[in-house]
Amino acid sequence: MKDRSLFIRHSVNFGIKVISSLSAVLTLFMLGWILYVVASRGLGAFHLDFFLKLPTPPGVPGGGIANAIIGTALITLLATLIGVPVGILAGIYLAEYGLDSRASNAVRFLANILMGTPSIIIGVFVYTILVMRMGNFSGYAGAIALGIIILPVVARTTEDMLRLVPNSMRESALALGAPRWKVILGIVFRSAKAGLVTGVLLAIARVSGETAPLLFTALNSPYWVKSLNEPVANLTVTIFNYAMSPYADWKEKAWGASLLIMFGVLGVSILARWFFREKRV
Amino acid sequence: MLSLRNSRWQRRTDFIFRILTVLCASVIAFVLVLIIYELFVNSGPSFKKFGLRFLVSSIWNPVTGEFGALSSIFGTIVSTIIAMALAVPLAIVTALFLTELVSPAISKLVGIGIELLAAVPSIIYGMWGLFVFAPFMSNHIQPALAQWFGFLPLFSGPPMGIGMLTAGIILALMVVPFICAVTRDVFLMVPSVIKESAFGMGATTWEVTSKVTIRYGLQGIIGACFLGLGRAIGETMAVTFVIGNDHNISASLFSAGNSIASTLANEFSEASDPLYLSSLVELGLTLFLITIVIQSLAWVWLRRMKRKMRVTL
Numbered sequence: 001m002k003d004r005s006l007f008i009r010h011s012v013n014f015g016i017k018v019i020s021s022l023s024a025v026l027t028l029f030m031l032g033w034i035l036y037v038v039a040s041r042g043l044g045a046f047h048l049d050f051f052l053k054l055p056t057p058p059g060v061p062g063g064g065i066a067n068a069i070i071g072t073a074l075i076t077l078l079a080t081l082i083g084v085p086v087g088i089l090a091g092i093y094l095a096e097y098g099l100d101s102r103a104s105n106a107v108r109f110l111a112n113i114l115m116g117t118p119s120i121i122i123g124v125f126v127y128t129i130l131v132m133r134m135g136n137f138s139g140y141a142g143a144i145a146l147g148i149i150i151l152p153v154v155a156r157t158t159e160d161m162l163r164l165v166p167n168s169m170r171e172s173a174l175a176l177g178a179p180r181w182k183v184i185l186g187i188v189f190r191s192a193k194a195g196l197v198t199g200v201l202l203a204i205a206r207v208s209g210e211t212a213p214l215l216f217t218a219l220n221s222p223y224w225v226k227s228l229n230e231p232v233a234n235l236t237v238t239i240f241n242y243a244m245s246p247y248a249d250w251k252e253k254a255w256g257a258s259l260l261i262m263f264g265v266l267g268v269s270i271l272a273r274w275f276f277r278e279k280r281v
Numbered sequence: 282m283l284s285l286r287n288s289r290w291q292r293r294t295d296f297i298f299r300i301l302t303v304l305c306a307s308v309i310a311f312v313l314v315l316i317i318y319e320l321f322v323n324s325g326p327s328f329k330k331f332g333l334r335f336l337v338s339s340i341w342n343p344v345t346g347e348f349g350a351l352s353s354i355f356g357t358i359v360s361t362i363i364a365m366a367l368a369v370p371l372a373i374v375t376a377l378f379l380t381e382l383v384s385p386a387i388s389k390l391v392g393i394g395i396e397l398l399a400a401v402p403s404i405i406y407g408m409w410g411l412f413v414f415a416p417f418m419s420n421h422i423q424p425a426l427a428q429w430f431g432f433l434p435l436f437s438g439p440p441m442g443i444g445m446l447t448a449g450i451i452l453a454l455m456v457v458p459f460i461c462a463v464t465r466d467v468f469l470m471v472p473s474v475i476k477e478s479a480f481g482m483g484a485t486t487w488e489v490t491s492k493v494t495i496r497y498g499l500q501g502i503i504g505a506c507f508l509g510l511g512r513a514i515g516e517t518m519a520v521t522f523v524i525g526n527d528h529n530i531s532a533s534l535f536s537a538g539n540s541i542a543s544t545l546a547n548e549f550s551e552a553s554d555p556l557y558l559s560s561l562v563e564l565g566l567t568l569f570l571i572t573i574v575i576q577s578l579a580w581v582w583l584r585r586m587k588r589k590m591r592v593t594l
Binding site: 009010012013016017019020021023024026027028030031033034037038041085086087089090092093094096097098104106107109110111112113114116117118119120121122123124125127128129132148151152155179180181184205206209210211212215216219236239240243251254255258261262265266269270273 | 291292294295298299301302303304305306307308309310312313315316319320322323371374375377378379382391393394395396397398400401402403404405406407408409411412413454457458461485486487488490508511512514515516517518521522542545546549550561562565568569572573575576577579580
């Protein structure tokens with residue numbers, strides 16, 4: 001090593017420590033800034049009407065985005081029903097049957113690729129495969145797009161959580177004569193429950209704030225949700241449309257919707273972490 | 282007799298359950314293959330008409346039906362380079378802060394904050410970027426940059442707030458949590474014996490980090506960076522809000538541009554002409570192929586890191 005004076009080495013060390021503390025503070029400051037801006041601007045839009053009424057045409061004051069709240073809830077729910085069961089079963093395959101076989105390594109790799117696929121690509125894909133063929137935008141298409149995003153996330157977290165369960169548990173249950181599926185669903189699942197719930201919640205939180213896959217699948221609509229087989233109002237696309245509009249009233253509603261989405265997403269994320277910690281101790 | 286029937290029934294249900302899990306796992310592979318297939322098929326008309334010229338032409342004119350992806354590809358690359366140049370050093374020093382400088386309690390708290398930053402939906406970044414950060418850029422940061430570095434073409438032009446630089450900075454903010462989280466894990470994976478021996482030789486914290494920890498975990502850190510790169514390159518909503526959405530190639534980072542993802546977000550639902558639509562799908566295919574390559578590289582490096590850890594531990 002080059003001979004350098006102790007003073008220089010310690011000053012460099014001190015400098016790096018300062019820079020590194022500052023960067024941590026900067027990241028937290030940015031988080032605080034974003035949260036503060038959304039909360040302070042969004043609260044202004046929160047009236048009772050905002051949660052209960054349909055949007056009004058531009059220029060007409062009042063109205064709300066109740067239809068978008070319901071639409072987002074429905075699409076997310078349906079996406080969960082599509083993505084979570086398939087994802088959990090795929091995770092079971094990876095952790096319990098596939099293990100380190102070539103096939104399961106391939107699935108694992110493809111799941112990682114799918115997880116890293118930009119969500120707008122999923123939107124384009126669902127557009128070409130569903131919207132173009134059926135001839136109309138629909139809530140179903142939006143839910144399928146979000147379901148595809150949930151799928152690999154749930155599969156990988158399920159695998160990770162099941163792998164944490166010690167093998168001795170599986171062996172004891174198998175030795176008692178329990179069939180494999182009962183061992184997995186009754187014994188392994190029970191001890192991995194907290195982790196599984198956390199994984200599912202985080203996946204739901206992630207998709208409920210997604211916009212890009214809904215832009216050309218669910219689209220948006222100024223009416224109540226009558227059927228999922230037509231364009232369905234949803235919060236995120238509403239934010240996008242309203243924010244880009246020239247009307248001050250719509251912009252305010254966009255902030256209100258942002259606050260609502262942020263409440264939901266961060267709330268579920270924090271809930272998931274809390275749940276996991278509580279059970280693991 | 283009963284137990285025999287029972288065991289046969291058990292074997293059958295076991296078999297069915299196993300097949301069910303295999304089917305669900307293959308759904309993942311099937312979806313991915315189907316995405317590639319659909320994007321290829323639907324970009325056919327555009328590929329037939331423009332061929333490889335699509336990738337190098339900067340003309341994007343829906344009226345005359347002339348489509349070239351160059352400005353979108355240029356914008357994607359420039360905004361991503363800005364993002365990575367800012368995010369990688371920031372994430373590494375933040376990870377250093379979390380692992381070496383503070384007590385576990387504070388580290389955990391700050392860690393949660395950074396994880397929440399990753400959980401904020403990208404449309405929120407877009408709202409904040411367009412209405413709060415872009416004005417801040419145009420009032421404070423861009424005039425200062427123009428004053429100090431205005432002789433460079435990079436920082437010339439009117440400080441509009443929105444544009445490449447703002448998009449890059451917001452992207453950086455969005456990928457820092459990803460790179461930071463993986464880098465922190467990599468730092469923690471380095472066996473403490475190795476670090477302690479360096480400390481025992483009298484090395485300072487920074488010397489241990491730069492000469493031991495980073496070198497030891499380099500493969501993992503490279504993997505983390507590729508993971509962040511994959512995120513940044515496909516990020517849509519935040520970029521769409523602040524990049525300016527103009528098919529335009531300019532040397533100035535202050536000028537408006539577009540990225541592949543923002544072009545898709547803006548124009549896809551308006552594209553009525555089949556050739557227009559097909560060109561947009563081809564744009565999406567280009568983005569998808571780029572991300573597949575980046576993601577694969579990320580996982581190759583992270584796997585190497587993990588294998589190395591298993592061998593040495």
